[in-house]
Amino acid sequence: MNSFTDAALPATDSTATTKEAPDLDAQLAKFTGTVGNVRVDNAKMSMTGVDVHYGDAQAIHNVDLDLGKNEVMAMIGPSGCGKSTFLRCLNRMNDTIESCKVAGSLTLDGEDIYERNQDVVLLRARVGIVFQKPNPFPKSIYDNVAYGPRIHGLAASKSELDDIVEQSLKRASLWSEVADRLDNPGTGLSGGQQQRLCIARTIAVSPEVILMDEPCSALDPIATAKIEELIDELGKNYTIAIVTHSMQQAARVSDRTAYFHLGRLVEVGVTNDIFTNPTHQLTENYITGRFG
Amino acid sequence: MAISSLILLLLLLTAAAYLIAKRRALQTVGGRRNASQLNSLPSHYGALAAIWCVVPALVLLLLWGVLEGPVIDRQVAAQLDPATLDGGNVNLLLNQAQNLVASGRIDSETDPLRRGLAEHYRDLQDRSGLLRSVLAIALAVIGTAFACSRITRTLRARTRVERFMLGVLAASASVAILTTLGIVLSVLFEAMQFFREVPPTDFLFGTVWSPQTAIRADQVGASGSFGAIPLFVGTLLISAIALTVAVPIGLMSAIYLSEYAHASVRSVAKPVMEVLAGIPTVVYGFFAVLTVAPAIRRLGESIGLSVASESALAAGLVMGIMIIPFVSSLSDDVIKAVPQALRDGSFGLGATKSETIRQVVFPAALPGIVGSILLAASRAIGETMIVVMAAGLSANLTINPLEAVTTVTVQIVTLLTGDQEFDSAKTLAAFALGLMLFFTTLLLNVFALHVVRKYREQYE
Numbered sequence: 001m002n003s004f005t006d007a008a009l010p011a012t013d014s015t016a017t018t019k020e021a022p023d024l025d026a027q028l029a030k031f032t033g034t035v036g037n038v039r040v041d042n043a044k045m046s047m048t049g050v051d052v053h054y055g056d057a058q059a060i061h062n063v064d065l066d067l068g069k070n071e072v073m074a075m076i077g078p079s080g081c082g083k084s085t086f087l088r089c090l091n092r093m094n095d096t097i098e099s100c101k102v103a104g105s106l107t108l109d110g111e112d113i114y115e116r117n118q119d120v121v122l123l124r125a126r127v128g129i130v131f132q133k134p135n136p137f138p139k140s141i142y143d144n145v146a147y148g149p150r151i152h153g154l155a156a157s158k159s160e161l162d163d164i165v166e167q168s169l170k171r172a173s174l175w176s177e178v179a180d181r182l183d184n185p186g187t188g189l190s191g192g193q194q195q196r197l198c199i200a201r202t203i204a205v206s207p208e209v210i211l212m213d214e215p216c217s218a219l220d221p222i223a224t225a226k227i228e229e230l231i232d233e234l235g236k237n238y239t240i241a242i243v244t245h246s247m248q249q250a251a252r253v254s255d256r257t258a259y260f261h262l263g264r265l266v267e268v269g270v271t272n273d274i275f276t277n278p279t280h281q282l283t284e285n286y287i288t289g290r291f292g
Numbered sequence: 293m294a295i296s297s298l299i300l301l302l303l304l305l306t307a308a309a310y311l312i313a314k315r316r317a318l319q320t321v322g323g324r325r326n327a328s329q330l331n332s333l334p335s336h337y338g339a340l341a342a343i344w345c346v347v348p349a350l351v352l353l354l355l356w357g358v359l360e361g362p363v364i365d366r367q368v369a370a371q372l373d374p375a376t377l378d379g380g381n382v383n384l385l386l387n388q389a390q391n392l393v394a395s396g397r398i399d400s401e402t403d404p405l406r407r408g409l410a411e412h413y414r415d416l417q418d419r420s421g422l423l424r425s426v427l428a429i430a431l432a433v434i435g436t437a438f439a440c441s442r443i444t445r446t447l448r449a450r451t452r453v454e455r456f457m458l459g460v461l462a463a464s465a466s467v468a469i470l471t472t473l474g475i476v477l478s479v480l481f482e483a484m485q486f487f488r489e490v491p492p493t494d495f496l497f498g499t500v501w502s503p504q505t506a507i508r509a510d511q512v513g514a515s516g517s518f519g520a521i522p523l524f525v526g527t528l529l530i531s532a533i534a535l536t537v538a539v540p541i542g543l544m545s546a547i548y549l550s551e552y553a554h555a556s557v558r559s560v561a562k563p564v565m566e567v568l569a570g571i572p573t574v575v576y577g578f579f580a581v582l583t584v585a586p587a588i589r590r591l592g593e594s595i596g597l598s599v600a601s602e603s604a605l606a607a608g609l610v611m612g613i614m615i616i617p618f619v620s621s622l623s624d625d626v627i628k629a630v631p632q633a634l635r636d637g638s639f640g641l642g643a644t645k646s647e648t649i650r651q652v653v654f655p656a657a658l659p660g661i662v663g664s665i666l667l668a669a670s671r672a673i674g675e676t677m678i679v680v681m682a683a684g685l686s687a688n689l690t691i692n693p694l695e696a697v698t699t700v701t702v703q704i705v706t707l708l709t710g711d712q713e714f715d716s717a718k719t720l721a722a723f724a725l726g727l728m729l730f731f732t733t734l735l736l737n738v739f740a741l742h743v744v745r746k747y748r749e750q751y752e
């Protein structure tokens with residue numbers, strides 16, 4: 001979907017070039033409920049009335065959203081609006097944060113993932129995540145990628161494992177850079193390489209849903225393009241949710257886009273519509289660069 | 293002037309030097325408003341003057357303290373007429389005179405020779421004290437004046453103060469190193485004397501330890517036997533038993549505390565475990581003798597094993613319990629310090645908690661864990677009391693944990709207790725053992741350091 005160009009953005013309204021001061025109350029007052037259709041016909045994951053609290057502070061307010069099968073969903077919004085928090089709810093990564101409380105209904109293939117007897121380990125094998133900050137293990141590059149396949153017993157033999165590692169690294173377009181030093185520590189790679197290593201590590205276990213939190217934040221344009229190609233390709237068979245701060249990236253890779261603001265889901269829609277014709281004032285301000 | 297009031301005065305002078313230099317520095321640029329024209333902050337100038345004020349004076353005091361005694365002794369002794377020495381020895385006389393001065397009991401009952409000496413002594417000491425105070429204060433004032441006279445706006449006070457701090461830090465570090473060196477050399481010196489009497493090969497490779505040397509040359513069994521192997525085997529045996537107990541229990545409790553236990557459990561359990569480390573080893577010794585050793589004996593007899601009433605097993609078990617907190621508390625801290633992001637990464641791939649701990653957290657914490665085990669091991673090797681009480685004193689060469697053994701440290705203590713002249717092979721043997729022990733633990737440390745470094749090379 002490389003058809004996106006700047007021209008596709010709504011022309012900047014020349015009368016409103018002065019930036020308004022960010023007034024939280026005024027922004028909240030403009031919010032009356034999510035605009036657009038949050039549901040899809042063939043939902044892989046379906047979230048209803050999700051509230052997330054960190055201690056007493058509420059980070060997510062009553063969010064409804066579906067992730068369709070084989071759909072790429074982009075999540076955008078200003079820093080601190082709760083994109084990572086929402087993403088981490090989808091495979092219960094927030095369980096590791098003691099103060100974090102998640103309420104509402106979240107289902108994967110119709111099963112409630114927060115149900116008591118839900119096996120979190122299995123859930124996370126099915127819903128993989130690439131974190132915002134690269135966190136390679138202090139192991140060799142090879143062992144980093146082989147970690148998931150090993151614990152899930154995905155490879156019957158050493159050569160099969162070698163194959164999985166090579167394929168994953170190639171798909172994350174890291175192979176050419178590390179092929180001759182797979183035994184070196186993953187922590188010795190550059191920031192961008194680490195980010196791709198973490199992507200390779202996640203896709204090595206072939207999860208059904210892949211959550212990506214700003215997977216290209218440390219990548220140069222060439223590596224970014226390759227990761228976007230990967231997302232395009234993965235999107236044919238997998239469900240993907242990607243958080244990004246790059247509007248161009250969201251427009252290039254995603255089928256639908258969700259705009260978050262101050263813990264609320266403001267607007268959801270088909271990506272092209274959102275970027276060419278946003279309905280909500282807040283969305284329009286954000287994507288035209290008049291944040292606030 | 294008493295040394296305490298002198299030092300107080302010096303500190304006051306230092307504070308004054310600080311303030312004066314600071315003000316002077318500000319004056320050179322015409323007030324606080326222009327402080328930015330100075331090369332360094334005004335406080336740096338102050339600190340520089342304070343250093344110049346106090347350091348030379350302190351060095352003087354230190355040297356004075358070292359040299360004063362010998363110089364006075366020399367002077368008093370020079371006054372002594374060898375003829376008047378009524379069979380006495382010069383050092384003895386000087387000592388007596390010193391004691392008289394210190395106790396302040398110089399009166400008409402003291403015999404004239406000693407009284408004369410003591411008075412001379414006191415006289416010299418008084419003069420020396422006065423001279424010391426005057427010189428120290430003069431140095432402080434001169435130092436301050438010198439520092440203040442050099443203050444200009446371009447003086448790099450900051451660099452100088454920093455360099456001085458560097459020197460202080462390096463000096464502190466070298467104190468530890470020099471002390472170690474001094475200890476090693478003193479032990480080495482005594483050990484050399486021992487090796488003059490007993491060949492090193494007999495000591496290192498001998499298998500019989502019975503250090504009783506004869507008092508008369510014609511006595512039976514006069515030679516004594518100084519084979520250190522039974523002692524080192526005993527030490528290793530007991531330490532190995534102790535580590536076998538402490539390492540698994542300590543590590544597992546560390547993992548429980550850091551990864552599984554609720555914060556409230558942890559906040560109670562951790563201090564309680566650390567109390568274990570604070571119990572005096574004698575108390576552990578009682579526990580070993582009164583409870584553990586009889587229990588082992590009964591257990592052994594019930595399955596038809598003969599167990600000595602004092603056994604390596606009893607001592608090792610109790611010692612193991614004693615060093616659990618060294619392993620658990622430190623390991624708990626290093627495991628806690630592993631970043632949460634690593635755990636998240638593992639959980640995010642669908643790993644279970646135990647997989648995450650075994651494959652991610654534990655390897656990442658390994659250097660610290662090795663360090664904690666090493667600390668526990670050196671405690672075990674150096675432990676004496678529990679062994680004396682529970683494992684006995686007989687130097688059996690055995691690796692059977694049910695028999696009585698003894699360790700290097702226990703033997704050092706028994707060799708040196710009681711009235712001893714420090715020139716028989718028996719007492720000198722203690723130093724040889726000490727030296728050996730030092731090198732053993734040194735090797736252990738080097739080895740562990742190597743392990744840690746190798747691990748680091750691999751993963752960082």
Ligand SMILES: Nc1ncnc2c1ncn2[C@@H]1O[C@H](COP(=O)(O)OP(=O)(O)OP(=O)(O)O)[C@@H](O)[C@H]1O
Pocket residue numbers: 054059078079080081082083084085086097099132
């Ligand atoms: N572990 C935590 N404990 C307490 N509060 C948190 C925690 N993590 C996030 N928050 C709060 O939740 C809100 C949402 O944070 P979140 O990380 O989801 O933002 P984000 O949209 O991902 O921002 P960014 O684009 O900067 O990554 C913020 O106000 C943040 O302060």
Ligand SMILES: [Mg+2]
Pocket residue numbers: 083084085132213
């Ligand atoms: Mg984020």
